[in-house]
Amino acid sequence: MARTAGERHGWIGRIFFADLLAGLRLTLGYMMSKTVTHHYPDNEKWVPYQRHRGHHFMNTNDQGEVNCVACGLCSVICPCDCITVIPFETEQGVRRPKVFDIDLARCLYCGLCEDACPADAIKLGQEYEVSTTNRATLTVHLEDLIAAPRKAENGGLVRPAKLEPTGGQHSVLQSGPSSGLDWWSRIRRPR
């Protein structure tokens, strides 16, 4: 354990409160340094890394059809039983989901459905603002999943954003220079 500034300077340090002065110098340094707060809903938004497990989305193939073959593996492996899959057969004789519902209020975003999927269909994206004032809208259907945002490139950045009062008060990314990956380097650490 390091000695305090007061002890280091002996009795002179005691008399002139070297330890108190060291504390004051430290807090003054912090006071003059930049803040590290993200101005989240108003001006800035942090885009998560690629590995982040957020709002689900459904991949589609080149013909615009969903990749899902309605095997139901995701629904079986789901630990909180929040996926409902009902299959049907198209004219081409392909098995596709008629209903593919995810109850986001129950989902724990574990990503097991993603792992179980044999057809590279269901994925978890980086969207994390799913708050709403109506619980019914938390059950997302197949068309919502197709329309949901895909994985964003360059995750881990703080990007300029704006709070949109419409559509459930979400913070929407704006174009503009990002403060980059090293936003955390502003955190001041005493030597």
Add this chain to the structure above:
Amino acid sequence: MEYVLSLLPLAIKMVIVVGILLLLPLPLTWLERKIAAHIQQRPGPMRVGWHGLLQPLADAIKLLTKEDHIPTEADRMLFAVAPVVALVPPFLVFVAIPFGDPVQLFGTTVTLSLADLNVGLLFILAVSGIGVFGTILAGWASNSKYAVLGSLRSIAQMISYEIPMGFSVIGVVMLANSMQLTQIVAAQQGLWNIVLQPIGFFVFFVAGLAEAQRIPFDLPEAEGDLGAGYHTEYSGIRFSLFMLAEYLVLVALAFLNVLLFFGGWLGGPAFLPPFLWLFFKVGLFIWVFMWLRFTFPRYRYDQLMTIGWKVLLPLSLLNILVSGFLML
């Protein structure tokens, strides 16, 4: 009629001073929260107004519209009187504080103080001593153990710190040969008292912190062990009166430090009016008080008493002795 007219400048000055003092806590709470935030690398209040400047206004509206609760077991009369009693002394202190040399305005000489008492310093120390009554009454009338403990602590603290505080300014009075604050400032022409009275300043500063019940001496309202101290049971507007009193004591203390030891309005740059220079120094002191608040932890109660009686009191007496010998 002549007499009434002669009172007009005084009335105007009173309105200005009281108005400013009543509004002062608004920017000060904002400043306090901002300084706290930046010491912890946060931006602080940001959402109400530019950089949260209107936040105190929102807080004030919230406080004023809150339920004014009086506990059933409380002494209703004393409970209602206590915040006012706490608020009066800080206002009285500003009666005797001068803000500058007399100035010529509209052909008449206007003194920049409400009353330039020839015992100004004594008056201020005496009046600020009354402030403890608000604390005692609040703690007693609340009929709550936390409030009583807080007020007991604060009584003991204020009594023991008033003595070194009074002694520490005697050196200043000796140098100025007067207790009039304008005289004390005038005596610092050329050389501020901080150079001649460093020990006196130190004792006054520390004792003042304890008088204003700021960290590291804010035991009367130690949040951790006493709820909120003597105003635990207060809410709404009555609580805001205590807040107001606390901030005014802080400002008065900053004014006294500047007037007694840092040359008052003297020694400013030529382009700045003297009273603005005084306010600048006072603001600097307020900033230092807040900086101290968010740097230091609270002293233990026995340490507080030890510092008061075994350190500050002998130091202030020594200061008087040394200044006396040097002046002879």
